[in-house]
Amino acid sequence: MTAVLTTSDGEGLDVETLPAMPGLPGLYARGAASSGRMAAGRALPALPVLGSGAAASDDDALTLPRVAHRVAHLPTDGLGTHLRDYQRLMHEPGSELLPSGYLHVLAFPLATSVMVRGDYPLPLIGTVHLANDASLLRPVRVGDALEVRAWAERLRPHRRGVQLDMVAEVRVGDELAWRGVSTYLSRGFHVPDDAASAPDEGEDRAPAGTWAPPLPTGRWALPGGTGRAYGAISGDLNPIHLSALSAKAFGFPRAIAHGMYTAARALAEVGPRRGPAYRWTVEFGRPVLLPGTVDVAITASDDGFEYVGWNAGRRLRHFHGEVTPL
Numbered sequence: 001m002t003a004v005l006t007t008s009d010g011e012g013l014d015v016e017t018l019p020a021m022p023g024l025p026g027l028y029a030r031g032a033a034s035s036g037r038m039a040a041g042r043a044l045p046a047l048p049v050l051g052s053g054a055a056a057s058d059d060d061a062l063t064l065p066r067v068a069h070r071v072a073h074l075p076t077d078g079l080g081t082h083l084r085d086y087q088r089l090m091h092e093p094g095s096e097l098l099p100s101g102y103l104h105v106l107a108f109p110l111a112t113s114v115m116v117r118g119d120y121p122l123p124l125i126g127t128v129h130l131a132n133d134a135s136l137l138r139p140v141r142v143g144d145a146l147e148v149r150a151w152a153e154r155l156r157p158h159r160r161g162v163q164l165d166m167v168a169e170v171r172v173g174d175e176l177a178w179r180g181v182s183t184y185l186s187r188g189f190h191v192p193d194d195a196a197s198a199p200d201e202g203e204d205r206a207p208a209g210t211w212a213p214p215l216p217t218g219r220w221a222l223p224g225g226t227g228r229a230y231g232a233i234s235g236d237l238n239p240i241h242l243s244a245l246s247a248k249a250f251g252f253p254r255a256i257a258h259g260m261y262t263a264a265r266a267l268a269e270v271g272p273r274r275g276p277a278y279r280w281t282v283e284f285g286r287p288v289l290l291p292g293t294v295d296v297a298i299t300a301s302d303d304g305f306e307y308v309g310w311n312a313g314r315r316l317r318h319f320h321g322e323v324t325p326l
Helices: 024-043 076-091 099-114 226-234 244-250 259-274
Strands: 005-006 014-020 067-074 130-134 148-159 160-173 175-187 218-222 278-284 291-301 303-313 316-325
Touching: 024 099, 067 099, 076 099, 076 226, 099 148, 099 160, 099 175, 099 226, 099 259, 099 278, 130 259, 130 291, 148 278, 226 259, 259 278, 259 291, 259 303, 259 316
Parallel strands: 014 067
Antiparallel strands: 005 014, 067 148, 130 175, 130 278, 148 160, 160 175, 218 291, 278 316, 291 303, 303 316
């Protein structure tokens, strides 16, 4: 234990410092095992040993761990090749600057490590990614030594379950350089103050086929290996992204693109116009099936740029968001 942090609601958090950034394969293995125990515990509540504790088997007792994970020193000197591979995949301009989507990739394992803790009350497998809100507050370059922190906060109702925010921060020295908030949904869980009027944050509720798309400014032809390519760069090897066979095991007709791939590619299309510091938001709708084609529109707004991606044939919105120079 080291210092104490607070959430956006002012709740105190203890800080646990990890010796290095954890590996995603091991975290996913732990997450799959704990998710299976939670599912068995909910199906057989009379056998509490199957669950992960009271929080997993008693909806009224859902509480998030009051702890932040921290890696105090993450060097980036050796990330030049990895960054260039990311830039090529995302169509980002070549640069020594780390874009916001790349910083999300660097911080994602630490956030995942919070979600596989023994006292984390929700399953990792089956979690739905609803939205992101990230701010790059100053340029981060290859060679900068980073401090990364991550924690969970704001557990709250959702029409289909509960939602929460995973917060990740990247610091250069004593300066906060990047802050990302990822909002996730866990279906079938409830919190005590659940209400029918709970907002569906990040969910596209327009009936299928009724949304009117704008004029496209681009079209992406995404091959079937897009999920594997982004997984190789990000370390996110969730089977729903890798192949039709593995995706079908989780109820999808084909592999689906990573949401962060589509959002980060839209951010890349804004390019240098976003400036050295910017806020980047995204809300996810219908998943992108692979292979597939996505029409995209990037348009100027009063504060910066708006973007949206959709399926032209079915008139379904996949994602939309904003990029605002700071």
